[in-house]
Structure formats: C-alpha cells, structure tokens
C-alpha cells in the first residue's frame with residue numbers, strides 16, 4: 001500500500017509530460033518457421049500523460065505487438081519504447097498495466113481475487129488489497145458479484161472485472177487490447193461510457209486498441225492510424241470533440257468526418 | 273425450474289419421465305446381482321467350484337484365516353503407500369520439470385512417452401534379479417509403473433497452460449516463482465488430478481502384480497500361493513481384498529477430484 005500511495009503522489013507531482021510514453025523508431029521482426037516476419041516498422045509516436053489514445057489499423061498490422069512492446073512484454077528489434085526518461089524492456093506493473101480480453105481472467109479465482117491479484121503479486125497486505133478490490137468492483141457496478149467466479153458472469157461483466165483489475169493495479173498507463181471485442185454493440189457502448197467515467201476520475205494515460213472506428217472517435221483524444229503489415233503510423237488524428245462525451249456527438253458532422261477520415265486511411269493503407 | 277423446462281420443451285411434449293429407479297439404486301442392484309451370481313454359480317454347478325468358490329465359503333474361509341490375510345494386507349498397503357509416494361510425488365515433480373523446462377521437454381519427454389508405452393511387466397523378472405524379491409522390489413516396481421502416467425499427465429498440463437494467463441500475469445509483475453505457483457500449477461491442476469487417477473491405479477496394479485510374480489508376502493503373493501494349491505476360496509478372498517483396496521483408492525481419488533472440481537469449475541472431469 002505504501003508503494004501505491006508513493007506512486008500516486010509521484011504522479012500528482014509529475015505533470016509536464018514526464019510520464020509521456022514514446023515509441024522511437026520501433027521495428028519488430030518475428031522469427032517464424034517461414035522466415036523473418038516484420039510486424040511493425042519504424043513506428044514513432046508520443047502518448048501524452050493523461051490522454052486517451054486510440055490505435056486502429058487493419059487486422060494483423062501489429063497493434064497487439066506494439067502494445068506488448070509498450071508493456072515491456074516484447075522487446076523491439078530496433079528502436080525503443082520510452083516512458084519519461086526510461087526505456088521499457090520488461091514489465092513495469094506499477095507504471096504500466098494491460099487490460100486484455102475477458103479470457104485473461106483466472107477461472108479458479110473469484111472476481112475479487114482476480115481484481116486484487118496484481119496487488120497480491122507485489123505483496124500488498126490482505127485487508128488493504130481486499131478493500132481496494134471491492135472498491136474497484138463497486139466502481140464497475142459489480143460489488144454484489146465479488147465472490148463469483150468468471151464462469152458465473154456474463155461476457156460484459158467479465159470485461160468489467162478485467163477493467164477493475166487494471167484500475168486496481170493502479171498504473172499510470174493502461175494499455176487496452178481490444179477489451180470490448182467480444183461484446184455486443186450495446187454492452188460495448190455502455191462499457192465505453194463507463195470506462196470514460198472512470199478514466200475522467202482517475203486520469204490515467206490510456207492506449208486503446210480497437211477495430212471499431214466509432215468507438216475510437218467516441219473515446220479518444222487522439223487516434224493513431226496504422227497501415228497494413230508491416231505496420232507504420234499513417235497519421236495521427238486529433239479528435240477535437242468536447243468532453244465529457246455524450247451520444248449526441250455521434251450525430252454531429254465532426255464525428256462523421258473524423259470517422260470517415262480514419263476509414264479512408266485504413267482502406268487506402270490496405271491497398272497494395 | 274418448471275418454467276425453464278417448459279421453455280426448452282417442444283409444444284405437445286409430455287412431462288419428462290423420471291426413471292423408475294435412480295442411478296444409485298441401479299448401481300446397488302448390479303452389485304447385488306454380481307454377489308448373487310458369485311454365490312449361486314458354483315452352488316448350482318453353473319461353474320466348477322474349483323474355478324469359483326461361493327461367496328459364503330469365501331467369506332467363511334477369509335474370516336477363519338483373518339490374521340493371515342490381515343497381516344498380508346498390511347504388507348501390501350504399506351508397499352502401496354510407499355510406491356504411491358514415488359509415483360505421485362516423483363511423477364509430479366518430474367512432470368513439472370519436464371513440462372516447464374524447454375530443454376528437458378524436448379530431449380526427455382519423447383523418451384518418457386515411449387517408456388510409458390512399454391508393458392513394463394515383461395521386465396519384472398530382470399528387475400527382481402537386480403533388486404531381489406523383497407519389499408523394495410515391489411515398491412520400486414509399483415512406483416515406476418505409476419510414475420510415467422503421472423509424469424506425462426503433469427507435463428501435459430503444464431505445457432497446455434493458456435499463454436494468455438501467463439502474459440497477463442507477467443504484465444502484472446508476477447515473478448517466475450509466482451507464475452509457477454499462481455498460474456501454472458492451478459491451470460494444470462485438472463490434468464494433474466487425472467494423472468493421480470491413472471497413476472494411482474497403475475501403481476496398485478504394479479504392486480499387486482509384482483507380489484503375484486515374485487514376492488515373499490502380500491495379498492498378491494497369497495493369491496498366487498493359494499492358486500497353485502487349488503485353495504479356491506482363499507484365492508477369491510484375496511481377490512476380494514484387492515477389489516476392496518481398489519475401491520478405497522477410487523474413493524480417495526474421487527474426493528480429490530471433487531475438491532479440485534469445486535476449485536476449478538468445468539475443467540475437472542469426474543470419471
């Protein structure tokens with residue numbers, strides 16, 4: 001717990017972009033049985049502290065690989081990922097968290113145990129982590145389901161648990177790899193809104209991979225559009241829509257224009 | 273509940289029929305039928321009494337020589353427990369190592385599965401030539417017999433741990449040790465439990481067979497000794513004790529499975 005507070009304080013004191021997450025000429029080549037496979041090539045961008053950034057691009061363009069590199073789970077073949085001043089080459093759970101799809105919940109643990117797991121791993125005292133986990137579950141509206149196992153929860157509930165786990169870990173950066181991909185449109189919209197509400201309260205840096213362009217425009221401050229493999233950044237699009245975001249924004253011309261622009265880029269980038 | 277049933281039923285269907293006798297009752301009836309056959313078949317001379325002693329005669333003989341049987345049963349149980357420690361304990365540790373360490377997995381695992389395919393009984397005579405025919409040899413033989421299935425099941429469980437759990441744990445800062453304890457072991461548990469089931473059964477077979485082939489004491493030894501002397505009732509009482517032993521092992525494994533199943537829903541198959 002002591003450590004958690006320290007992290008929080010550091011963040012409050014930081015500001016001024018000290019915790020920006022940067023990719024610097026990142027290239028990743030997988031060694032496969034069929035020879036080297038270039039997943040992403042020469043990718044550079046900056047994710048400013050406290051912003052919500054989307055990552056979109058055709059399937060297989062290297063979004064997940066890029067996210068894994070940002071999480072320190074995979075190392076770039078060339079270039080580097082930098083957070084503040086430090087290069088990221090291994091996981092930094094206190095600073096960078098990852099929210100995966102629902103399936104990464106541990107089936108033998110209850111929702112609460114799943115949510116408090118990152119705290120358990122870093123040796124946080126039982127009563128403290130339980131309290132924090134319950135708080136986070138309340139935040140995503142699952143307080144009553146704390147003792148249920150994942151198989152007793154719906155897809156949307158599982159995803160809420162995964163998000164609660166990410167926030168319970170309390171890193172300054174949350175990387176989300178298609179967290180809502182397995183959900184139906186309605187649940188996905190609701191969860192998107194909930195995520196925004198939590199995010200607005202906790203002001204974390206979020207990098208959000210999605211295939212839904214509507215979702216990308218609706219949620220993000222900035223969207224990074226990638227080309228087909230080997231993935232490059234085609235363009236960074238600023239989403240100059242007011243916050244808090246509301247559904248009526250979707251009917252606006254700006255929203256439609258931004259969405260169309262991203263679509264044009266992806267479609268164009270897909271063509272040889 | 274009736275609502276649910278009604279929703280899934282096609283219109284016009286009748287109430288689902290409850291079976292006249294439940295599965296538990298049915299099982300008991302089967303058992304009873306077998307026991308009745310055991311008693312009646314030799315008495316009615318459907319089979320020769322030399323081949324099968326009636327249940328009552330078997331029990332009477334067994335009870336009259338209870339000291340002898342109890343002594344030998346204790347020997348068998350003792351050997352079995354030691355053999356289980358080798359098979360289950362050794363198999364689990366070896367399985368964890370072979371499943372978890374790539375170099376070991378690639379070199380040793382294929383060899384292990386080949387050995388598992390060999391009917392080891394054929395080498396028992398050679399085995400006794402090395403270790404003798406005392407308790408050590410059957411403990412070792414039973415242990416080895418159960419070791420391989422336990423090892424293979426454990427290794428398979430470790431190998432098939434969902435990589436998404438591992439990646440998630442790593443991103444949350446799990447050390448290597450924490451990954452093993454909190455992800456690999458629990459995820460492999462269903463497979464490990466089925467290893468225990470097969471391993472324990474094989475170990476029991478190994479011990480009793482070893483006793484039957486060459487030993488100086490134990491239930492298997494008693495069975496062989498009495499068979500050569502055509503003491504049919506003694507033979508069958510020995511067989512009965514072996515069945516009892518198997519029943520106890522089965523019960524123990526089942527309660528283990530139940531616990532594992534409660535802990536890891538939908539993954540542990542009850543056999």
Ligand SMILES: Nc1ncnc2c1ncn2[C@@H]1O[C@H](COP(=O)(O)OP(=O)(O)OP(=O)(O)O)[C@@H](O)[C@H]1O
Nearest residue numbers: 030032037039058059060061062063064065066229
């Ligand atoms: N571990 C790996 N080994 C070899 N190749 C890989 C590996 N992981 C990914 N790749 C390859 O790298 C490329 C990029 O994969 P990645 O998963 O990053 O794409 P993605 O943009 O996340 O795709 P999707 O939108 O479908 O999730 C793909 O061609 C994929 O086949």
Ligand SMILES: [Mg+2]
Nearest residue numbers: 063064065177
């Ligand atoms: Mg992906």
